[in-house]
Amino acid sequence: MVLSETAARIKNMEIRGAGRIARAAVEALRDHADTLDSSSLDTFRREMRAAADILLSTRPTAVSLPNAIRYVMAPLETASTLSGARQAIRERAEAFIRSSLHAVDRIAEIGARHISDGDTLLTHCNSEAALACIVEAHRQGKEIEVYATEVRPRRQGLLTIRTLNDAGIATNYIVDSAVRHFIKDIDLVLVGADAIAVNGAVVNKIGTAPIALAAHEVRTSVIVAAETYKFAPRTILGERIEIEERDASEVLPRETAESLPHVRVRNPVFDVTPAAYVDLIITEKGAIPPELAYTIIREYLGWSIEEFR
Numbered sequence: 324m325v326l327s328e329t330a331a332r333i334k335n336m337e338i339r340g341a342g343r344i345a346r347a348a349v350e351a352l353r354d355h356a357d358t359l360d361s362s363s364l365d366t367f368r369r370e371m372r373a374a375a376d377i378l379l380s381t382r383p384t385a386v387s388l389p390n391a392i393r394y395v396m397a398p399l400e401t402a403s404t405l406s407g408a409r410q411a412i413r414e415r416a417e418a419f420i421r422s423s424l425h426a427v428d429r430i431a432e433i434g435a436r437h438i439s440d441g442d443t444l445l446t447h448c449n450s451e452a453a454l455a456c457i458v459e460a461h462r463q464g465k466e467i468e469v470y471a472t473e474v475r476p477r478r479q480g481l482l483t484i485r486t487l488n489d490a491g492i493a494t495n496y497i498v499d500s501a502v503r504h505f506i507k508d509i510d511l512v513l514v515g516a517d518a519i520a521v522n523g524a525v526v527n528k529i530g531t532a533p534i535a536l537a538a539h540e541v542r543t544s545v546i547v548a549a550e551t552y553k554f555a556p557r558t559i560l561g562e563r564i565e566i567e568e569r570d571a572s573e574v575l576p577r578e579t580a581e582s583l584p585h586v587r588v589r590n591p592v593f594d595v596t597p598a599a600y601v602d603l604i605i606t607e608k609g610a611i612p613p614e615l616a617y618t619i620i621r622e623y624l625g626w627s628i629e630e631f632r
């Protein structure tokens with residue numbers, strides 16, 4: 324698949340979820356590097372940077388995308404030959420994909436430890452990392468039940484209930500607004516993340532923040548399953564994570580919207596859950612309280628405050 328096709332599929336959400344987006348982008352960069360017929364190293368650098376920009380412009384919130392691209396493109400700066408640069412990009416891309424898949428497996432093992440026999444869980448959206456924990460707990464023989472939300476407007480909940488059903492896990496499918504009604508029956512909220520700020524705030528699918536608030540009210544734990552490359556280094560600088568707002572037609576058919584000239588349909592697709600409403604973040608390096616987000620950025624992503632000076 325050519326790079327522009329991957330970019331289009333990420334933009335229209337055929338490829339979605341922060342982890343999958345990062346792996347698809349990295350694969351596209353690898354294949355692009357392999358097929359480019361550049362006349363010099365400088366041209367190759369320019370063409371690769373232009374390709375990276377196309378991928379970066381697809382979805383603004385999932386920080387896994389710029390983190391993965393930064394990792395794969397780093398050898399461009401240091402390579403001394405065109406073939407060396409191409410080779411290094413290929414190696415890094417493959418290493419990223421391998422470690423990303425391995426991270427999900429590790430998160431599943433660690434996350435499953437936080438799920439007890441008899442627990443009723445609630446998950447929102449469709450997170451590969453969060454679902455891996457749930458499926459692993461079930462595989463270990465823990466008797467669990469799950470509430471999965473619909474996730475308006477794109478209904479990612481349908482993907483989630485398919486996975487849970489296929490794993491043989493007892494699942495309840497509810498509309499997003501039913502969360503507060505059921506929250507008292509929930510032992511643990513388990514979700515994924517598109518980005519985690521240095522202050523431990525978690526950016527995930529719209530509706531996560533009110534779920535965390537409802538959980539906080541009844542003292543139900545909220546756990547976030549997220550690979551280290553979901554942590555957002557630039558938040559060290561105070562940079563805010565952009566919240567993507569998608570087309571209104573995802574919420575209301577265009578003709579209906581056009582018949583209501585005084586109505587503006589808003590469609591932000593992520594929200595921010597403050598660290599105070601998050602009990603634990605499970606990464607492949609271990610479980611941390613949200614307050615320790617900076618250590619992940621420094622130790623595992625290799626970004627330190629000095630880099631911004």
Ligand code: RUB
Nearest residue numbers: 339340341342450451452515516528
């Ligand atoms: C997906 C979403 C997921 C995170 C984590 O939003 O919010 O919870 O991306 O997913 P969208 P994963 O459907 O708009 O991409 O754990 O699979 O990376």
